[in-house]
Amino acid sequence: MAALIMKGPEVSAGMKDSLITEAAKLKPVLAIIRVGARPDDLSYERGIIKRFDSLGIKVKVHELPENISQQEFNSEFAKINSDSTNNGVLLFRPLPESLSDNFAVNTIDPKKDIDCMSPVNLAGVFAGDKESFAPCTPLAVMEMLKFYGIDLAGKNIAIVGRSLILGRPLxxxxxxxxxxxxxxxxxxxxxxxxCKRADIIIAAAGKAKMITPVYVNENSIIVDVGINLDENNKLCGDVDFERVSPVVKAISPVPGGVGAVTTSILAKNLIKAAKR
Amino acid sequence: MAALIMKGPEVSAGMKDSLITEAAKLKPVLAIIRVGARPDDLSYERGIIKRFDSLGIKVKVHELPENISQQEFNSEFAKINSDSTNNGVLLFRPLPESLSDNFAVNTIDPKKDIDCMSPVNLAGVFAGDKESFAPCTPLAVMEMLKFYGIDLAGKNIAIVGRSLILGRPLxxxxxxxxxxxxxxxxxxxxxxxxCKRADIIIAAAGKAKMITPVYVNENSIIVDVGINLDENNKLCGDVDFERVSPVVKAISPVPGGVGAVTTSILAKNLIKAAKR
Known part of the structure; x- marks a missing residue:
């Protein structure tokens, strides 16, 4: 039987109606803080604005000059953070090498910290406190599994990768x-x-196509969180999708998988923040 | 071959000389805050005082009345916390039901928080930051494994129990x-x-004698963190020591295991705090 392909856009589409309804009611505002104009930041920003626009959510972008001083940056950050019209604050990181994010990380209002930058939210996630904001990518994985009706209770999960933005919080x-x-x-x-004996494999090692058929069984459910370039400079995940997808039960592709869910999660977190 | 019995007092004895040397140099001070006089708090306090005394470390006990108001408690806590002569602050919890520990948890100086009450330290442990203070019991497990020369790299560990004071930080x-x-x-x-296929089993489920011979193999290394009463009201761990110890490679008993290491770890954390 062909594997279930778990598609990010389907998950996002499934979240859309309730996000639109909530957004219309709460009118939340997201403040993005970007220092300089790195291409990957700009691309992420465009993705957020496009998604939020489709949900009727307002985004305010604060672009700060790349050569801003630490003191000015801290003061700008403090101003945006304390502005009561902002429900969520998202700082694009890493900052330019000349700047430290220390002040921002430690002063961001945990209630506006919708991508889990503050130690308060990190500690909350560690403690299993559902009021805390977890980082968006692990939440996107959870949303995807939920969307496709995959129950986790009692399941054996292999998470490949121990990063603080994915493996550990997930x-x-x-x-x-x-x-x-x-x-x-x-x-x-x-x-x-x-991996072979796990019910669910989460591939988050950051190594192109490392999960091959020898890592899986016919009942494996695989969520691929990798974002890599393959030998032809084409976007690919941590799973060798072409060879693995025919021999497992369910799998998410890259691109078109988890990555397509994260901006919807960001909107969901913003709405959660606005509800407070 | 008889199993190696990993004894807490041996681990503590092995730590003693260097703790005494460091304590003589740094003269650290621990402030204990106890509200009321619960028997288990008093017993823990006696254990700390006895151990610290043998290491030449000063302990100041602040006993607060059980019926103290929230405001008074917070103000006392703040005073002790900000007293620069205290290198470490240890609040016995849980507090009486009439009191919240919210203020204390969120205002304790992370640099004095030697048993990991602050979200800053919790987040640090989650992030793998070695400068943070982890809770004493998981550190005691690590110290025991190190003392007996058990290397962890690449080993498969089964931790039975997911609590925030043991399973997760460990x-x-x-x-x-x-x-x-x-x-x-x-x-x-x-x-x-x-459990059977793990190299090392950490029993921290809080269920008397639940780990029986069917959970282990002849190469199992078992650290028992349970503290329970058995059917005869005798102290016992989560492992059925009598039946399991003859069929594994190494095991820690209860009592006389991890519990006998925690106050030495508290002293080690206090010295780490005093070094800053």
């Missing part, structure tokens, strides 16, 4: 749904075996 | 040592199997 979110979670990484000895 | 500490960690709990479906 492990905490999945624990809260009563999954049994194994966190794997480059030093894991028997990774093939660990 | 998982982060072990990840930082390149172990592959599976976090298990009451909803884990195939717990026996997960």
């Amino acid at each position: 492990a905490m979110l999945m624990l809260a749904e009563n999954a049994t979670v194994t966190i794997c990484h480059t030093k894991t000895r028997n990774l093939q075996e660990v | 998982a982060m500490l072990m990840l930082a040592e390149n172990a592959t960690v599976t976090i298990c709990h009451t909803k884990t479906r195939n717990l026996q199997e997960v």
